[in-house]
Amino acid sequence: MKCKQARAFASLMVGNDLESDSRAQLQRHLAICPDCRDFTHQMSASMSVLQEAGHESALLTQSQMVGRASLWPRVAEAVTQKSLGNLRNRWFNGSVATLAIAATVLAMVSIFQTLNDRVVITPRPNSAHFTDANYAPPTPPDPRMTKSPSLERDSGTQATTP
Amino acid sequence: MTAHSRRKEQTQPDTDSPSQFDDGMSAEHDAASDARLVEEVRRGDQDAYGELVRRYERRLLRLILRFVSDFELARDLAQEVFIRAYERLDQFDPSRRFGPWFFRIGVNLTLDYLRKRKRRGWWKLFSESATERLPEPEVEDPRLQMDLSQEVRTVIEQIPEKYRTVLVMRDLENFSTSEIAAITDRKEATIRWRLIEARKRFQELWIKRLAAEDASTDASESNS
Numbered sequence: 001m002k003c004k005q006a007r008a009f010a011s012l013m014v015g016n017d018l019e020s021d022s023r024a025q026l027q028r029h030l031a032i033c034p035d036c037r038d039f040t041h042q043m044s045a046s047m048s049v050l051q052e053a054g055h056e057s058a059l060l061t062q063s064q065m066v067g068r069a070s071l072w073p074r075v076a077e078a079v080t081q082k083s084l085g086n087l088r089n090r091w092f093n094g095s096v097a098t099l100a101i102a103a104t105v106l107a108m109v110s111i112f113q114t115l116n117d118r119v120v121i122t123p124r125p126n127s128a129h130f131t132d133a134n135y136a137p138p139t140p141p142d143p144r145m146t147k148s149p150s151l152e153r154d155s156g157t158q159a160t161t162p
Numbered sequence: 163m164t165a166h167s168r169r170k171e172q173t174q175p176d177t178d179s180p181s182q183f184d185d186g187m188s189a190e191h192d193a194a195s196d197a198r199l200v201e202e203v204r205r206g207d208q209d210a211y212g213e214l215v216r217r218y219e220r221r222l223l224r225l226i227l228r229f230v231s232d233f234e235l236a237r238d239l240a241q242e243v244f245i246r247a248y249e250r251l252d253q254f255d256p257s258r259r260f261g262p263w264f265f266r267i268g269v270n271l272t273l274d275y276l277r278k279r280k281r282r283g284w285w286k287l288f289s290e291s292a293t294e295r296l297p298e299p300e301v302e303d304p305r306l307q308m309d310l311s312q313e314v315r316t317v318i319e320q321i322p323e324k325y326r327t328v329l330v331m332r333d334l335e336n337f338s339t340s341e342i343a344a345i346t347d348r349k350e351a352t353i354r355w356r357l358i359e360a361r362k363r364f365q366e367l368w369i370k371r372l373a374a375e376d377a378s379t380d381a382s383e384s385n386s
């Protein structure tokens with residue numbers, strides 16, 4: 001075994017990460033190589049430092065956790081809000097097309113109605129204006145043609161009344 | 163139970179050994195019951211996720227605290243990890259173990275946070291006045307009186323991330339190399355090579371630090 005490989009094995013062995021057959025190989029090398037023995041001792045010492053520090057800060061963390069509530073209520077609140085948000089988004093995305101179609105239909109209906117109303121109403125002021133003396137109430141428009149003739153008829157009436 | 167006694171021989175196959183992805187107290191839950199809870203959450207049972215949070219929060223918090231020292235910040239990060247895992251639960255493959263998948267989210271989120279903080283730190287260093295302090299300086303004056311775990315943390319922070327992550331998970335948090343491979347999505351052989359390099363670097367930096375401490379102690383003694 002070369003020193004380079006021996007040191008790699010030693011680095012694993014100090015943390016119990018070396019299989020037993022490799023460990024036996026390493027031991028044979030260490031028996032004849034003082035440099036690698038030194039390396040292994042130093043590695044083992046720094047490993048002890050790491051493990052001691054790991055244990056120390058684990059205890060500190062444990063003491064910090066005492067009396068602290070679970071994260072679950074905070075997480076539950078956040079995921080519930082996000083789920084609602086996603087639901088709204090999904091609803092919004094799914095509804096955009098529907099809304100667009102509905103808006104277009106409504107717009108078309110109202111344009112159609114306005115045109116209808118104009119067709120019915122337009123002659124009235126004219127007739128009122130031009131037939132002031134011989135004013136006669138306009139004949140009610142065909143209810144099949146318009147939905148709200150009464151308002152238009154009233155304003156038409158006011159316009160012609162001094 | 164000490165950290166050392168929990169360490170197990172790598173000759174045992176990790177997949178068959180009791181899960182280390184618990185709180186380190188006991189094998190009070192196993193992969194099968196994790197999978198059952200995940201399934202319940204997917205069916206809309208939010209309380210099942212509460213059970214998963216309670217199972218994993220201490221272990222996750224401990225792991226995050228190996229990378230960031232502020233306890234409240236670690237709790238905030240842990241909370242974010244649980245939220246992210248919940249959002250990605252539909253991407254989890256139920257034929258695999260929940261623990262590695264979950265801790266991968268935890269490690270990635272924590273490292274992302276540290277990278278962003280580091281970038282912000284460098285940006286501040288160049289863009290603002292030199293008198294302004296960097297956010298939470300990680301490298302402190304070695305002459306300051308510190309306890310061992312703080313000193314070790316300071317040394318570990320000098321190790322490049324890909325080695326540091328493996329060192330922290332293996333030597334401080336006692337994940338096995340196969341578990342680290344699963345968490346980081348690398349081959350176990352890669353993890354073992356990184357571990358060798360990480361331990362070597364820690365050892366060299368630790369010796370250097372001890373030498374610097376000795377030199378500063380000698381200097382202060384000769385001054386007095």
Ligand SMILES: [Zn+2]
Pocket residue numbers: 002003004006029033035036
């Ligand atoms: Zn040698």
